[in-house]
Amino acid sequence: MQLIRFIFYRILHLIPTLLFILIVVFVLVRLLPGDPASAILGDRALDADVERINRELGLDRSMAIQFLAFLKSVLTGNLGDSIHLKVPVMELIQKRLPVTIMLTIMASSIAVFVAVPLAFVAALWRGKAGDIAVRGVFQVGLSMPVFYLGLILLTVFGARLGWFPVGGYGDGFLDNLYHLFLPAVVLAFSLSAILMRNLRSAIIEVLDAEYVQFAKGKGIGPGMVLIRHVLRNALISTVALFGLSIGTLLSGAVITESVFAIPGAGRLMVESIYGRDYPVVQGMTISLAVLVSLTFLLTDLVQAWLDPRVG
Amino acid sequence: MKIFSAAALFVALIIGGLQSVTALERGGVMSYGRYTDSMFLDPVLNDANVDIWIMGNIYDTLIVPTDDGKGLKPGLATDWSVSPAGDVVTLKLREGVSFSDGSAMTASDVVWSFNRAKNPDNGIWYFLLASVDTVVATDSSTIQLNLKYSDPTILAALSVFNAAVMPQKLFEAMEGKTDAEKAQNFGKNPIGTGPFMLESWDRGSVMKLVKNPHYWGVGEDGQPLPYLDGVTFEVIPDDATRILKLQSGGLDGAEFIPFARVNELDADPEINMELYPGTRVNNVILNVRPELNGVENPLSDELVRQAMNYATNKQALIQVVTYGVGTPMSSFMASATPMHSGDSPLFPYDLEKAKSLLAESAYPDGFSSNILIIAGNQDGVAVATALQQMWGAIGIDLEIKQVDNASRTEQYRNGTFTMRTGGWTNDIADPSQISSYYAYSPTIDAVHSGWKSDEVDELFEASQQEMDLGKRAAQFARIQEIFNASGPTIPTYETPYPVALRDVVHGFHQIPLGNNVFREVWLDK
Numbered sequence: 038m039q040l041i042r043f044i045f046y047r048i049l050h051l052i053p054t055l056l057f058i059l060i061v062v063f064v065l066v067r068l069l070p071g072d073p074a075s076a077i078l079g080d081r082a083l084d085a086d087v088e089r090i091n092r093e094l095g096l097d098r099s100m101a102i103q104f105l106a107f108l109k110s111v112l113t114g115n116l117g118d119s120i121h122l123k124v125p126v127m128e129l130i131q132k133r134l135p136v137t138i139m140l141t142i143m144a145s146s147i148a149v150f151v152a153v154p155l156a157f158v159a160a161l162w163r164g165k166a167g168d169i170a171v172r173g174v175f176q177v178g179l180s181m182p183v184f185y186l187g188l189i190l191l192t193v194f195g196a197r198l199g200w201f202p203v204g205g206y207g208d209g210f211l212d213n214l215y216h217l218f219l220p221a222v223v224l225a226f227s228l229s230a231i232l233m234r235n236l237r238s239a240i241i242e243v244l245d246a247e248y249v250q251f252a253k254g255k256g257i258g259p260g261m262v263l264i265r266h267v268l269r270n271a272l273i274s275t276v277a278l279f280g281l282s283i284g285t286l287l288s289g290a291v292i293t294e295s296v297f298a299i300p301g302a303g304r305l306m307v308e309s310i311y312g313r314d315y316p317v318v319q320g321m322t323i324s325l326a327v328l329v330s331l332t333f334l335l336t337d338l339v340q341a342w343l344d345p346r347v348g
Numbered sequence: 349m350k351i352f353s354a355a356a357l358f359v360a361l362i363i364g365g366l367q368s369v370t371a372l373e374r375g376g377v378m379s380y381g382r383y384t385d386s387m388f389l390d391p392v393l394n395d396a397n398v399d400i401w402i403m404g405n406i407y408d409t410l411i412v413p414t415d416d417g418k419g420l421k422p423g424l425a426t427d428w429s430v431s432p433a434g435d436v437v438t439l440k441l442r443e444g445v446s447f448s449d450g451s452a453m454t455a456s457d458v459v460w461s462f463n464r465a466k467n468p469d470n471g472i473w474y475f476l477l478a479s480v481d482t483v484v485a486t487d488s489s490t491i492q493l494n495l496k497y498s499d500p501t502i503l504a505a506l507s508v509f510n511a512a513v514m515p516q517k518l519f520e521a522m523e524g525k526t527d528a529e530k531a532q533n534f535g536k537n538p539i540g541t542g543p544f545m546l547e548s549w550d551r552g553s554v555m556k557l558v559k560n561p562h563y564w565g566v567g568e569d570g571q572p573l574p575y576l577d578g579v580t581f582e583v584i585p586d587d588a589t590r591i592l593k594l595q596s597g598g599l600d601g602a603e604f605i606p607f608a609r610v611n612e613l614d615a616d617p618e619i620n621m622e623l624y625p626g627t628r629v630n631n632v633i634l635n636v637r638p639e640l641n642g643v644e645n646p647l648s649d650e651l652v653r654q655a656m657n658y659a660t661n662k663q664a665l666i667q668v669v670t671y672g673v674g675t676p677m678s679s680f681m682a683s684a685t686p687m688h689s690g691d692s693p694l695f696p697y698d699l700e701k702a703k704s705l706l707a708e709s710a711y712p713d714g715f716s717s718n719i720l721i722i723a724g725n726q727d728g729v730a731v732a733t734a735l736q737q738m739w740g741a742i743g744i745d746l747e748i749k750q751v752d753n754a755s756r757t758e759q760y761r762n763g764t765f766t767m768r769t770g771g772w773t774n775d776i777a778d779p780s781q782i783s784s785y786y787a788y789s790p791t792i793d794a795v796h797s798g799w800k801s802d803e804v805d806e807l808f809e810a811s812q813q814e815m816d817l818g819k820r821a822a823q824f825a826r827i828q829e830i831f832n833a834s835g836p837t838i839p840t841y842e843t844p845y846p847v848a849l850r851d852v853v854h855g856f857h858q859i860p861l862g863n864n865v866f867r868e869v870w871l872d873k
Contacts, residue, residue: 071753075754132550
């Protein structure tokens with residue numbers, strides 16, 4: 038019951054957050070220099086044409102009236118049409134956002150899968166060769182630019198060895214996963230480095246805690262101690278960090294999507310900002326805000342499960 | 349011996365000739381890597397090269413530009429004539445043409461398409477057909493255009509994408525109240541008379557074209573064109589990935605190869621690195637208004653502009669920015685433009701002359717200025733950095749301002765910019781379009797520079813109704829002479845279209861206007 042109330046209030050909090058984001062994005066995107074017509078027509082269009090097209094788009098009206106019209110259509114579930122692509126924004130979001138979500142899930146799964154065991158290796162053999170090697174490799178991961186690592190993987194595993202496709206998204210779910218593997222590895226590399234370092238420190242701290250020593254003294258096997266007492270307690274701060282990293286992961290996806298030619302939301306967002314495609318920028322921002330908020334909610338729930346004091 | 353050699357050569361030529369015919373293979377799908385996706389496949393309402401340059405594969409025009417971009421050849425019209433007064437154009441339609449859905453193309457489709465294209469409420473290209481008063485089908489295979497005035501550009505205008513023929517009935521049957529709403533739905537599944545038709549379009553990723561079984565064109569083997577079963581466009585924005593995929597055999601062709609990689613791909617035995625002559629010109633546009641933000645503007649001084657031009661080492665720019673691929677400009681319009689004049693590079697590098705010109709000007713000690721470039725654009729950064737050094741040598745202190753394209757365009761449009769990097773590609777095989785934007789002040793204040801020449805304005809207006817080719821060429825020669833000597837630009841270089849094709853690809857070309865032509869492509873499988 039307490040959990041349901043917790044979730045309910047968190048979702049309730051989401052409403053003012055989204056409204057605030059909506060207003061900020063609506064105003065900010067219009068405060069940027071330029072307008073949709075001249076952004077796309079560039080040098081060739083006559084001033085009269087630019088004015089006519091912006092008028093047709095309703096951009097000659099006051100910002101308040103434009104916002105009210107926008108709010109009205111959002112409340113009816115209509116995010117409008119893309120100015121340049123001439124398709125409903127909802128259709129674009131439905132196509133492009135799942136791609137980025139899938140990429141992010143794959144990347145974070147790989148990151149966790151890699152970071153957790155290696156954090157244990159590094160923590161349990163603190164200061165030894167294994168620890169130094171693991172930390173050394175991840176130091177490289179943290180400092181290597183995403184596009185560079187992406188190109189190396191594409192060249193070696195795509196072009197040379199032929200194990201993976203050289204960019205693209207493929208057809209069908211399994212083919213999509215196959216195409217997303219290399220970009221997910223690239224995205225996971227820096228995330229797993231952050232998670233591993235954090236978890237390693239947390240494990241070292243917990244290992245020295247009295248309750249762990251007590252558990253060992255009670256005769257509980259070392260494996261059980263590590264999983265039930267060490268991992269569970271060490272994970273609390275790492276889960277919070279993981280949740281916060283999702284936003285970073287989404288922004289990293291923009292570059293990864295370009296390098297690997299993946300038709301995701303990140304690329305669409307950047308192209309839409311450059312083209313001043315207001316409805317797409319607005320729609321995508323709302324969707325990403327909901328996504329990030331839900332991730333935070335999920336993170337809080339996991340934290341509450343790990344540590345009942347959080348709830 | 350001589351007779352024997354001649355006979356051997358003759359036989360070899362015959363065999364070689366036969367081989368080139370018999371080697372032709374049909375079928376297969378060509379994959380082509382593009383740097384970005386198309387946006388809206390409507391000939392009239394589109395507004396970007398990403399649409400324009402591939403639309404000719406789906407739609408046809410009555411007249412088609414020749415491969416060198418300077419002439420015209422039959423398309424959906426087999427024959428045409430212009431009345432002696434230049435105010436009536438009569439076109440004979442090709443018999444038996446069908447749209448890709450199998451329905452017949454009629455004269456009324458042509459009339460409707462032209463009326464839609466010339467409507468000033470539709471898009472931005474209506475001005476190309478501004479001289480057309482009425483469009484009439486005099487019989488089922490003859491179209492007559494009655495012009496408001498004699499228009500020497502009308503035939504070239506009929507070869508431009510916006511004059512493509514669309515199926516009236518199918519378009520009008522689309523859901524939507526306005527033309528724009530119907531176009532939005534029609535654009536999702538466009539139907540034309542071109543060699544290919546749209547099969548599927550996964551936006552931002554893959555666009556698949558398949559052969560139009562009803563296409564009217566006939567190949568070298570006497571069978572209907574196209575030779576290919578289809579063309580698949582893959583959107584790969586990253587240059588390095590696009591090239592990697594081409595080199596690993598994942599693509600048959602790739603566009604927009606960065607100049608830095610041209611020599612490397614040229615050396616690859618499996619790749620043909622093509623540099624198709626284009627109408628792309630690159631320059632720096634100067635704001636030449638007497639005052640900028642309330643301060644006297646040095647760029648308004650013609651001597652200053654000439655000094656800057658002479659201080660610009662174009663050959664060095666060509667080496668640094670285009671890795672030797674670009675060529676010096678001999679006029680403000682590209683050399684592939686009809687009626688281009690000028691046979692030697694403009695303002696060859698001469699530092700001493702530059703210094704003496706600046707000494708003669710009102711700014712002998714130099715001045716500070718700034719240039720707007722698109723943030724992150726490598727070519728722009730390279731050009732601006734080089735200019736900073738070159739102009740520094742004559743006392744001009746150049747600040748480089750990086751902004752995004754829309755911000756730059758806004759400052760350019762409202763005339764508050766100082767300098768900016770610029771570029772242009774023609775949409776029509778005629779000198780009038782670039783001259784109208786660059787030199788004729790009423791259109792957009794000579795690329796928003798504030799430059800004005802009464803003589804150029806008069807010459808341009810006269811050229812728009814001059815039916816005598818010789819006289820018209822002389823008018824454009826004089827326009828170019830004036831603009832090149834005193835105009836508001838620093839011409840830097842012309843660039844071709846760099847396209848890399850695997851050696852199995854034959855028959856592809858990109859015309860100087862930019863159109864990608866897949867009509868006669870075949871793959872050596």
